[in-house]
Amino acid sequence: MNYSKGAKIEFFTVRTPDDKEEFVITEQLGPIQFYEDMIDASFHVEVMVFDTAGKLHGIPIRSGSKVFFRIKTPSGVIDFEKEPLFISNIKTSGSTSKKEFFVMQLESKGTFHNHFTRLYERYDEKADVLIKKFLKETLDILDDKVLDENFEKPRNKISFCGNYKRPLQTCVSLATKSIPEIGTQQNPTRGGSGFFFWETIRGYKFRSPDGIFSQIKEDKDSIPEYQKVASFNALDPENDFHIVDEPSWSNNDNLLEKLSLGQYSAYNTFFDINTRKHVVAYRGTEGIHEYKPKSQEESGVNATILSNEQPFVPEFFTDKPSRMMLSFIDEGTYTNDLTTPQEHVLYEAKRQSRYAALFSQTLVMTVPMNVQLSAGSVVKVKFPRINIDKSNSNSNNPASGYYMIKSLSHQLGSQGDFTGLKLVRDAYSKLT
DSSP states (O other): OOTOOOOEEEEEEOTTTTEEEEEEEEEGEEEEEEEOOOOOOOEEEEEEEEEEEEEEEEOOOTTHHHEEEEEETTTEEEEEEEEEEEEEEEEEEEEOOOOOOEEEEOOOHHHHHHOOOOOOOOOEEEHHHHHIIIIIIIOOOOOSSSSSGGGGOOOOOEEEETTTTTTTHHHHHHHOOOBBBBBBSSSTTTOOOEEEEEEEEEEEEOOOOOHHHHHHHHHHGGGGEEOOOOOOOOOOGGGGGGGGSSOOEEEEOHHHHHHHHTSSEEEEEEETOOOOOOEEEEEEEGGGGGOOOOOOHHHHOOEEEEEOOOOOOOGTSSSSSOEEEEEEETTTTSSSSOOOOOTHHHHHHHHHHHHHHHTEEEEEEEEEEOOOOOTEEEEEEOOOOOOOOOGGGGOOOTTTTEEEEEEEEEEETTTTEEEEEEEETTTOOOOO
């Protein structure tokens, strides 16, 4: 098997704007790119078309037209034969005397239906139940795109009124307010908080970083492992799990920005409308060090290195809260008594620093196209041991370890088929 070669477009058809005729344009296709991101409620597709027969105006191809296609690759199938995508935009890239080439931007049905529907009822349920209801009943998404295995159960209910908001934007808002069951039971100042809601080419997902990494602990053998090798040969099938290019890291070392986000310590005050008192939840600095590992000398060759740990930040910057926020407690707003648990009082500050810490360091790399990978998946990356002295000759490269895919791009082109990955490591989860 050779993941970087061998992808085949079995068919690619475009419907006329009146949905009465269908035209095959498989032979006119150029590079195709699929984009997924954990902070985007929709995935996106870009298809370049080399138009030598005037199909753009002859069919015509217009925004809103349906597109059906099926692409078979060595790692799996991308199938939109039954459920089409819709053209959201057409960008004309250029033309010559013999041809015109343009780019079609495609989106899923849910992205368009999101603009035609609103939420107007009162809701009181856990976010996973509400989101699945919005997707299936409001946006008319097929059941195979809303699988239970892709929806993690949070621990808290959320009461709110729709206020004529769009469904997908509401789903994203519910994700940020949800609290995972993992890592929050023992100590409210430790662990993580917050979910993500996003769409992949295989459907919608609602997961928390804590849940994703916790699930991986139970089945590490199923995680694909990619290695950095001295040279990459695209024609060698053994290179399917080798890194194609030179990986690059992006670190956010801007201390002022981190202080403005309250990454180390934040002070949240909540005003209780009923008692007219302020409730203060202090988010201490120890929250980010729950899983702080021992040094390699103390724990040996299998020491866990967490990329987002910053043990050398001076105490002057961490012993005082750098961010202060005011919110309101709304007990009794949606119920007849005051028993509604206000857990956000304990977790709001932690949630803010959690998101900031998760994306403080990113790794960007390219691998042979693997359509089994998606945003939110976890991969294991192994780097060679370079410039390690003799006393630590058996130690692992600190950069090696488990990473979560924050965003990716599957790309089919004349030079080969590859997947670009943007990865993050989790400072709150210990994986050895």
